[in-house]
Amino acid sequence: MSKKILYFLTPSDNISPFDVTIAADAGFDLVVPFTKLEPKQVAGMVQDAIFCRPPNRFNDTGIFIGGRDVHLATDMFQNAKGAMVGPFKVGVFADPNGxxxxxxxxxxxxxxxxxxxxxxxxxxxxxxxxxxxxxxxxxxxxxxxxxxxxxxxxxxxxxxxxxxxxxxxxxxxxxxxxxxxxxxxxxxxxxxxxxxxxxxxxxxxxxxxxxxxxxxxxxxxxxxxxxxxxxxxxxxxxxxxxxxxxxxxxxxxxxxxIGNLKYKTQFGLYEQIQTGAKAALIDFPDAYAFALSVLEKQAAAKEKLI
Incomplete structure (x- = not known):
């Protein structure tokens, strides 16, 4: 049985234990770190990840972009998106420094x-x-x-x-x-x-x-x-x-x-990579839309109890 893999790309010296723990709890079997990366290296790494599995297997592989620099994260995210080839795609989720x-x-x-x-x-x-x-x-x-x-x-x-x-x-x-x-x-x-x-x-x-x-x-x-x-x-x-x-x-x-919703949002977006009907591409406006959906579901659940 194939493993669900999350490749963690960061320009920093190390990756965040917080992000790794949530990823594991959300269902990824392996979290593989690649540190000290430059944006120009991202496209090649993403293509290594997409071509080693059959097309349309995007739920089994994810790319997480971390670090502390939002400018680098944006560059890395755009390069990752541009590396997709036809049906060969993976989910990409950027969340530098949370x-x-x-x-x-x-x-x-x-x-x-x-x-x-x-x-x-x-x-x-x-x-x-x-x-x-x-x-x-x-x-x-x-x-x-x-x-x-x-x-x-x-x-x-x-x-x-x-x-x-x-x-x-x-x-x-x-x-x-x-x-x-x-x-x-x-x-x-x-x-x-x-x-x-x-x-x-x-x-x-x-x-x-x-x-x-x-x-x-x-x-x-x-x-x-x-x-x-x-x-x-x-x-x-x-x-x-x-x-x-x-x-x-x-x-x-x-x-x-704020932290409670942040956790639910990050956890849910990791799940979205693994269950979505298309390859997830998650920038911070997408994270905002997801956070709103969490609050809407909570409000609907409260209404049912009344």
């Missing part, structure tokens, strides 16, 4: 909570994303694609605006780059913000006293599970909780709620 499934989960939950609590989703909302790393960048693009007016907030001088905006252009999305390096700049950014998304590194609080200036704030989503929270007042398990802090009231989505 950024794609995490950002998908953040935006899906934000959309859900806003609609449930206020009847208006992200469309037309003023959104400020703090943290311009892989998760923040992908979150900003997904929010903009839902019709939000998005600011991507620079927190340190080393943040690269050119690189970030070039990535937004690749996905045909307009995002405004603003500085939020000082308290005064944060106060200015947040005064007309309706939705704050914190995607900063673990254990760093970026908004506390500035919340007193956030008179239009409706919702905060925070990815930081390591104390302190990225935004004061956000609880680990919050999912639409009502919070009052520094004279400002807002709805809260905490990191455990």
């Amino acid at each position: 950024a794609y499934t995490t950002s998908a989960s953040i935006v899906a939950l934000t959309e859900q909570v806003l609609r449930e609590k206020t009847t208006q989703g992200l469309s037309g909302r003023k959104v400020s994303v703090f943290g311009s790393g892989p998760v923040g960048l992908c979150t900003a693009i997904l929010a903009a694609k839902q019709g939000a007016k998005v600011k991507l907030c620079q927190l340190v001088a080393d943040d690269d605006s050119r690189s970030a905006l070039r990535f937004c252009e690749r996905y045909e999305t307009e995002v405004e780059w603003v500085s939020a390096q000082t308290n005064d700049e944060k106060n200015q950014v947040i005064q007309d913000t309706e939705v704050v998304i914190s995607a900063v590194r673990a254990g760093v609080r970026i908004l506390e006293s500035s919340l007193s200036h956030a008179k239009k704030l409706v919702l905060v989503a925070d990815t930081n599970a390591v104390p302190p929270s990225g935004v004061a007042g956000v609880g680990l398990n919050d999912l639409g909780a009502e919070v009052e802090y520094s004279g400002t009231r807002f709805l809260s989505i905490g990191p455990m709620a």
Whole structure:
């Protein structure tokens, strides 16, 4: 009996135990790592994988693209897609540093909570994303694609605006780059913000006293599970909780709620490679669509119980 194989391609020195464990739990028999790869090497490796099995056997072989660089991951993903030949195909799933499934989960939950609590989703909302790393960048693009007016907030001088905006252009999305390096700049950014998304590194609080200036704030989503929270007042398990802090009231989505959906999304996408009716090609907009489908199924299941 043939094995279900996932080839793990990364430009990094090693692969993530987190990704490997979920892949194994989702049904892959073998997870084979290839590290320190360049994008130009991907097409050849994918063609090695597609031609060693009969045509239309795409459910038995998958390519996972990891690493920490979303720019390299996009290049690798495009090269993998271009390597398919007729009926010789495999599933391809990119999720560098977990950024794609995490950002998908953040935006899906934000959309859900806003609609449930206020009847208006992200469309037309003023959104400020703090943290311009892989998760923040992908979150900003997904929010903009839902019709939000998005600011991507620079927190340190080393943040690269050119690189970030070039990535937004690749996905045909307009995002405004603003500085939020000082308290005064944060106060200015947040005064007309309706939705704050914190995607900063673990254990760093970026908004506390500035919340007193956030008179239009409706919702905060925070990815930081390591104390302190990225935004004061956000609880680990919050999912639409009502919070009052520094004279400002807002709805809260905490990191455990985001992490729970992120896990289900990644697990489900691994399964999709093995069960889909066609070869899966999964970028972060596709991960967002899947995260939404998870939430829709959960809502339907609740309706049946009522």
